[in-house]
Amino acid sequence: MSTGFVIVLAEAAAVALWLLLATAILTHAYAALARRLRWTTTLRLPGPLQGLTAALLGATAVTTATGATAHANPATDTSNSAMPAAEPTTTTSTSHHHASPDPRPAAQTPTYTVRRGDSLCRIAARTLGDADRWPEIFALNRGTRFPHVGGTLRDPNIIYPGWTLDLPADADPPPHGTPAC
Known part of the structure; x- marks a missing residue:
């Protein structure tokens, strides 16, 4: 080498x-x-602070959703309070539905009992004559709790058989014996 x-x-x-x-x-x-x-991109908060943040975000989401619902309900309540003769009937109706936290309107309000396969659109077409009026039915029943059947109407796409929905005053509900289409 x-x-x-x-x-x-x-x-x-x-x-x-x-x-x-x-x-x-x-x-x-x-x-x-x-x-x-x-x-820095995946910042983790300490346990208690993360729980507090989640609670604040949840409270913000709930209060924003409640604001829209609270705005819709007074219109319904004012129409019911305009009928002073319906007051005793409402009391009787409330005693009948004592488990329901929401007071049900007087007996003059048309109602519809949901059957299997129903949707708000079909109910509106059948009772109001126009399928595009389903938001009226949703607005009348939004947030209503159905204690005997179970559930609360929060999503217009999810309704269950046995729920009794309030309909607008001009609705023509079918008789109870009429089969669903």
Whole structure:
């Protein structure tokens, strides 16, 4: 082995070690930077603070949804309070539905009992003559709890057989013996 060959071999080994050291430093720096950036994008709050934040967000969501419902209900209540003769009937009706937290309107209000396969659109077409009037039925019954059958009307796409829905005053409900279409 000549001296020139040993020098070239030593230089090649030095360059290889230098590249290995540079790669190790860059890999370590990249990993540290990635950990730091990942921490900032997925910030985790301490347990109690995270629970408090979830509660505040939930309360905000509930109060915003209640504001829209509260706005819709006074219109219904004012129409019922305009009929003073219906007051005793409402009391009798409320005593009949003592488990229901929502007072039911007087007996003059047409109602419809949901059957299997019904939708608000079909009920509106059958009782109001126009399927596009289903939002009126939803507005009258939104938030109503049905204790005997179970459930509360929150979503217009989800209704259950046995629910008795209030209909607008101009509705023409079918007799109870009429089969569903």
